[in-house]
Amino acid sequence: MKRNWLVLVLVLVLSLLLLSPAFGQDKYRIAFVPKLVGIPYFNAMEEGGKKAAEDLGVEFVYTGPVTDDVAKQIEIIDNLITQGVDAIAVAPNDPAAITPVLEKAKERGIVVMTSDTDGAEGVRDVFVNQALQDQIGYTTMDELAKAMDYEGKFAIVSCGPTAWNLNTWIMYELERLTQYPDMELVTIRYAYEDVQMAINVALDLINAFPDLKGIIGQCSTSAPGVAEAVTQAGKIGEIVATGVSVPSMMRPYVKNGAVKSFVLWNPVDLGYLTVWAAKYLLDGNQFEEGVEYEVPGIATKPWYVAEERMLVLGPPMVFDETNVDDFDF
Amino acid sequence: MRNIWDTVISNRVLFLSLLFVILFVFFSFTIPGFFNLYNLSNMTQYGVELGLLALAEALVILSGGGGIDLSVGSMMSLVSILMGVLIGRAGWSPVFAVPLGILAGMGMGLFNGILVSLGRILPLIVTLAGLYMYRSLALIIAVDPQFGPNPMPVSTFPESFYFVGQYRVGGIPFQVLFIFLPVLLIFHFLLSRTTWGRQLYGVGSNETAAVFSGINLKKVRLTVYTLSGILSALAAWVITSRIASARPDVGTGYELQAITIAVLGGISIQGGEGTVGGVLLAVAIITMINNGLQLAGIHQIWQLGALGAVLVGSVLLNQFLIQRRKI
Numbered sequence: 001m002k003r004n005w006l007v008l009v010l011v012l013v014l015s016l017l018l019l020s021p022a023f024g025q026d027k028y029r030i031a032f033v034p035k036l037v038g039i040p041y042f043n044a045m046e047e048g049g050k051k052a053a054e055d056l057g058v059e060f061v062y063t064g065p066v067t068d069d070v071a072k073q074i075e076i077i078d079n080l081i082t083q084g085v086d087a088i089a090v091a092p093n094d095p096a097a098i099t100p101v102l103e104k105a106k107e108r109g110i111v112v113m114t115s116d117t118d119g120a121e122g123v124r125d126v127f128v129n130q131a132l133q134d135q136i137g138y139t140t141m142d143e144l145a146k147a148m149d150y151e152g153k154f155a156i157v158s159c160g161p162t163a164w165n166l167n168t169w170i171m172y173e174l175e176r177l178t179q180y181p182d183m184e185l186v187t188i189r190y191a192y193e194d195v196q197m198a199i200n201v202a203l204d205l206i207n208a209f210p211d212l213k214g215i216i217g218q219c220s221t222s223a224p225g226v227a228e229a230v231t232q233a234g235k236i237g238e239i240v241a242t243g244v245s246v247p248s249m250m251r252p253y254v255k256n257g258a259v260k261s262f263v264l265w266n267p268v269d270l271g272y273l274t275v276w277a278a279k280y281l282l283d284g285n286q287f288e289e290g291v292e293y294e295v296p297g298i299a300t301k302p303w304y305v306a307e308e309r310m311l312v313l314g315p316p317m318v319f320d321e322t323n324v325d326d327f328d329f
Numbered sequence: 330m331r332n333i334w335d336t337v338i339s340n341r342v343l344f345l346s347l348l349f350v351i352l353f354v355f356f357s358f359t360i361p362g363f364f365n366l367y368n369l370s371n372m373t374q375y376g377v378e379l380g381l382l383a384l385a386e387a388l389v390i391l392s393g394g395g396g397i398d399l400s401v402g403s404m405m406s407l408v409s410i411l412m413g414v415l416i417g418r419a420g421w422s423p424v425f426a427v428p429l430g431i432l433a434g435m436g437m438g439l440f441n442g443i444l445v446s447l448g449r450i451l452p453l454i455v456t457l458a459g460l461y462m463y464r465s466l467a468l469i470i471a472v473d474p475q476f477g478p479n480p481m482p483v484s485t486f487p488e489s490f491y492f493v494g495q496y497r498v499g500g501i502p503f504q505v506l507f508i509f510l511p512v513l514l515i516f517h518f519l520l521s522r523t524t525w526g527r528q529l530y531g532v533g534s535n536e537t538a539a540v541f542s543g544i545n546l547k548k549v550r551l552t553v554y555t556l557s558g559i560l561s562a563l564a565a566w567v568i569t570s571r572i573a574s575a576r577p578d579v580g581t582g583y584e585l586q587a588i589t590i591a592v593l594g595g596i597s598i599q600g601g602e603g604t605v606g607g608v609l610l611a612v613a614i615i616t617m618i619n620n621g622l623q624l625a626g627i628h629q630i631w632q633l634g635a636l637g638a639v640l641v642g643s644v645l646l647n648q649f650l651i652q653r654r655k656i
Contacts, residue, residue, distance in 0.1 A: 037629055066629050071572050071579065075375050079623040082368050083361075096484030097574035100495055 029085040030278040031061040032115065032271065033076055035093050036068045040248055040329035041267055042091075045116065048271025048298075055297050056279050061085060070094045077101045087111035087278035089128070095119030111281045115274040116267075118310075125281060126309050128274045130265040131316045133165065137172025139316045140244060140263050141180075144214050147240040147260040151182035152213030155205050157198055157226050159219040161190045166218050169244070173216070186212065191222050198225020199232070202241075206233045217243030223262060227253035247319055247327040254324045261320040267329055269298040270313055277311055287311060338650040341595030341603070345610035348643060352614065356621040363624055366500070374494075374502035374571065376616035377509045378405070380609070381564040382583055383590035384516060385557035387608045389452070390591055391520075392553045393533035393600025396452050400441060400459030401561045401587055405580030407467040408434045408565035413483030413575020414470055416490060423490045431562045437463060438558015439551070446550040460584065467577035483575040494571025504567045512563070517605040529553070534601025586636065590615060593640045614639065 032049050034042035046062045053060035061080065065072035070093045078101055080088055088105055092098040092114060099120040102112045106123055114120065115128040144154060156173070158166050170188065177183060186209050191198035202215055202225060215230065217223030223243030227250065230239050236257045244263050253259040276295050280287075287293075289306035300314025319327070337343045357364035382401045389398040408430045415426035437459065444455040471480035496503040520526040531539040532549045540546055561580075569575045594611035596603030618635050 061626065063623070063626065063629060066633070067582075069582075070574065070576060071378075071568060072629075074572055075619075076623060076629070078371065079620065082371065083624055083626075094482055094484070094572070094574050094576065096482075097572040097576075100491075100573050 028058040028087065028279060028282050029061060029083075030058050030087045030275050030282075031063065031080045031085045031089065032274055033073060033080070033088065033090040034062075034064040035073070035091050035117070037062075037064045037066060041246065044267040044327070044329035045271030045274070048268035048273075049275045050271075051268075052272040052275035052279075052297060056276065058275065058279055060275055065093075068093045070097050074098065074101045077105065081105050081108060081110065085110065086282055087113065089113040089115045089274045089278060090119070091116040092119035095121075099123055111278055113274065113278060113281075116270060124309070126277060126287065126311055128270065128277055129310050129312045130267075130270050131314070132312055133168045134172045134175075136244065136263060136316045137169040138176045139318065140169065140216060140242065141173040141176035143261045143263060143318060144216055144240075144242050145180045145183060147242060148183065148214045150180055153184045153186050153209060153211055154214035154216065155186050155209065155212060156188045156216045156218055157201050157205070157222045158188060158190050159193050159198075159222050163219070169218065191225060193219065193221050195221045195225045195228070198222035199229045202226040202229030203233060206230070206235060206239065212239055214240050214242070217241060217245065219243075220245040220249065223259075224249040224253065227258045230258040231256060246329055247324050248329060250319065251324050254319070254321050261318050263316050263318055265313060266299070266317045266327075268327075269300060272298050273302055273311070273313055338647060341647070342606050342610065344643070344647055345594070345607060345614065349610055349614050349617070352617060352621075356617065360621050360625045363621055368620070368624070370501050372616060372620040373505045375619065376612045377502075377504045378564040378568045378571075379583065379586055379590060379615070380509055380612040381512065381560045381567070382587035383594065383608050383612055384512065384605065385560035386584075386587045386591040387594065387596045387603060387605070388516070388529070388553045388560075389557050390588075390596050390598060391529055391533045391600055391603060392550050393536060394452070394550065396445075396533075396550070396553070396600055397456060397588065398441065398459075398554065398557045399453070399456040399584050400437070400463055401557060401564075402580035402583035403460045403463035403467065404434055404437050404558055404561035405565040405568070405583060406577055407437070407463045407470070408562040409569045409575045409579045410467045410471045410483065410577040412566065412569055413486075416487070417483035417485040417575065418473070423487070427566055430566060431559060434558040434560075434562025434565065435555055436558070438555040438561070441558070442551040442554030445554060446547040464577075464581070471577040480577050482577070484573060486570075486573060491570055491573060494567050494569070495573070504571070508563060508567060512560070513605055513609055520605055525549075525552075530601050532601075533599075589636055589640055593643065 034045060049060045049062060063076055065076060073093050077088060077090060081104060088110055090098060095118060102120045102123045105112050112124050113126050113128060114124050116130060118127045156170060158170060189201045191201045198217060198221060206212060206229060215226040217226040223245035227241040230236060230241050241259050242262050246264060250259055250262050273295060287304040289304060292301045292303045295302060302311050302313050304311050337347055362368060385401050386398055389396045411433055412426050412430040415421040416423055441455055441459050444450050445452050468480045473481040493504055498506055528544045528549050531544055532546055568579055590611045591608055592598060595607035615636055619632055622632055622635060
């Protein structure tokens, strides 16, 4: 009885010793950890990452928590360190909480990056940024001006009154407005992250300002909200809606004419660039200030801002009836 | 041989040990990177918070009378953000803020206990209310006027706060060695070697008999809910230090996982039956499965499913084996 056990244990230990160096692969293993898995936006980034991995001959690991769980995200990164991946990019759920585990990764010689959302600013090697704040604001204003034929009154329906990124975009929109002297902003209203509330706010605006010609929906929920309000009020053709949102929510309004164009960036390209940048650093290269990089496989020419160690994907992307069907996020 | 087998299947702890060994060997062979000292010691840190909460759940369920504590996750969130606000925003030293946080957890547990044992309200109702109240309170405390009406996490801690959750002693995470294992040992001792432990099992298995034999039912129940609050607060301290961030939502979803672990560990949902050892094994099994699945690169959506599957599977297997033995 006892001897059987002993033999079994011995066999186990021996075979484990034989198996253990099963790691060594010569391909780089590059991991991307999104805020959560299973939503269209990050699925799109995964698609880009996979494509880049195929093109560049690296292995792409895509894993993340099922909800936007901070502790789980850290645990997942820690296990990626154990697996011995070569680079880890993360879209952190908590920019500070991610710091210790990324420090640990860096100590082990892993290239650490943030992508989509920044965090651990003192630790990460590079932040892959989708677009600059000022350019998002400028582009939104330009698209509205074009749709309104450069004249008339318009309103902005923003979301949280204290949302830092939205307020920054609005600031740059107003800066750009000075180039369009025949356009006038009548009011800014707030609808929080709630499509229904955005519809109500926009319907009120349409009643309050009979000569309104345009509305900006500043966030991903208020943009489809104002477009729905224009549709419900029967003002398609008289009032035009635009804003910053995702194709899946805006598609019906591009089709019915309430929206001519809207603004975002391309998350597929963002995923592609993330993997490309990891490979670039793993190959021993350094990014340099002001250089525009040729990245085969994406539509834009990313550039580098040395002071913030930030690689910018490119100008924001404009979606209209010609391309809105090409994206499923 | 037949005798050994009988013992294994009818004894929950032995059964779980066997399951643990089988999984351990299986993972060691099939998953690269699993079987090495670093990973085995590193992964233990991920079982600590859940383990403390499962222990809290075990005590409450053991006390019978429909005992359950759905508020452990919310108590953890509230204590986490309380410590964060005191240290990060009010500039308190952790030396004062941590004990105050533990006291707050104790207070919340005591409040639950008073409502259950003196107010005679069903534990499910009391702690369900607690789940929402404490969670809401956590969000309210987290509001930082600087950022308007939005709750914000706190991440400005002094380096001295991190020793609990981030330091190692001899390669083993501090919180495993100096918090989790001592707590387990203490409760193992309390439950198996003291009068209080016997009273707890007595109250849980037969309330009437316990009252007739002179056990103070109310006092025993009051104590377990209070202990549940303290254990939740300890978990809050560990997780806040480990992730270096106090978050008002950190405990969301933990209550059900904790109950699952307690039940998997052999704590009878009717009360009065089960051991600390069983709970420890259940935590170890689940932590190991999570680690194994992640190292194997299996999609995250399977992990919670694995928890449920192991629970149902192990109970079914156990039942089946016991049934067969009887025939």
